[in-house]
Amino acid sequence: ELCAWACPADAIYVEGADNTEDARFSPGERYGSVYQINYLRCILCGLCIEACPTRALTMTNEFKLGDTTREKMIYTKERLLAPLLPGMEAPPHPRRLGNDEKTYFLGLPKTGTPDTRTPSAQEAR
Ligand code: SF4
Structure with missing residues (x-):
């Protein structure tokens, strides 16, 4: 809320x-x-x-x-x-971009860079 x-x-x-x-x-x-x-x-x-x-x-x-x-x-x-x-x-x-606040909010890749942290992105490698 x-x-x-x-x-x-x-x-x-x-x-x-x-x-x-x-x-x-x-x-x-x-x-x-x-x-x-x-x-x-x-x-x-x-x-x-x-x-x-x-x-x-x-x-x-x-x-x-x-x-x-x-x-x-x-x-x-x-x-x-x-x-x-x-x-x-x-x-x-479950959350896909990190299970705690630090990885979820601060672990983002740079703009224009693919996000490889999600399970689906890792499977695609
Ligand atoms: S954009 Fe969101 S916070 Fe701003 S007035 Fe609309 S509903 Fe409220």
């Missing part, structure tokens, strides 16, 4: 819930059972992206935001989730 706390426009609404062994939606202890972004409020500042420790958020090239009702401008989790593309692994799965 760090994204919601970071948002200066109060555009994000999150209800967290606990993962269990029978119902697991993410590798961590908790997941967002309800997640909404109100694009009537969002100023596209990107602070939610900066705040996210798991890189769950990103900007897109969709810059023409508009619709016929105010309700349609509140995007739910189902509408916000990007589809899995061919070759992508369905969640939940």
Whole structure:
């Protein structure tokens, strides 16, 4: 819920819930059972992206935001989730870029250099 706390426009609404062994939606202890972004409020500042420790958020090239009702401008989790593309692994799965903060955040390759730390990249070698 760090994204919601970071948002200066109060555009994000999150209800967290606990993962269990029978119902697991993410590798961590908790997941967002309800997640909404109100694009009537969002100023596209990107602070939610900066705040996210798991890189769950990103900007897109969709810059023409508009619709016929105010309700349609509140995007739910189902509408916000990007589809899995061919070759992508369905969640939940463990973190792939390092299991601790140091390797996850500081072990990134230089810009333009392939990331060879993921299992799929190592298999492709
Ligand atoms: S980009 Fe939008 S949702 Fe994200 S922190 Fe800024 S105002 Fe809030």
